[in-house]
Amino acid sequence: MVVDQLSESEVDRLFHALADRTRRSIVLRAISEEHSVSALAAHYAMSFAAVQKHVSVLEQASLVTKEKRGREQIVRANRDAVRKARHLLDEYELIWRQRIDRITEILAEDE
């Protein structure tokens, strides 16, 4: 299977980043759509600064990207993560294409 190879330190950062429930939740929100840090902060019972710190841990692990837009900082899930999801869906599609080929063969036996 073609899963991107990560170095050991990258894996460590990834695990550390995802070991926290708030950070996992932030990644999930950022995958569905982009959010400003202040919009994210509104979802959690913690200070803006604390949320900002979580975001920077995620950023170091390359799970999200942060971009300054006006006075806002916009958080988005890393495109690689999305690409990985696409890659997985591509593989799943192949599984189904192969199943459909087998169904076609079974149905062809009727004739």
Add this chain to the structure above:
Amino acid sequence: MAVISTEKDLEALSLTIVAEFDAAVERVWQIWEDPRQLERWWGPPTYPATFDKHEFREGGSSSYYMTGPEGDKSGGWWKFTAIDSPRRLEFDDGFADESGAPMDELGETHAVVTLEEVEAGRTRMTVASSFESADQLQQMIEMGMEEGLKEAMGQIDGILAERARV
């Protein structure tokens, strides 16, 4: 080609695949209903599926395992959430441990299958699968399906090579 179209939704983590077969709706329904026919296509030839339970009715469940080339087994279960014979079928699909008990932590896939007649003797089948997370999707692919994928890749390469020659 039997496959008409596919559609992937990255945010919803779903795949919809549409295929057409030269067979009546009732006939295509049987490949889902009859466990012996289902076993012939659910798993790839290198990881064939064996359905030891197949309660094909709303609220019913199925249990199956796939046996790898080394004799390794990975188990799965289905739970039928809707059955409207012979046009619509919905089920949840998850992993099971060696005793057949569901492993909930791995998440489940929800599948909606619809069959419709395009013309007499020709059926369109739409399968929409949605996943709970990318991790779950990855697990799904890793558990026992790798060999099948390699084969499929090989088949596709073969077809493309043939087309190139024509």
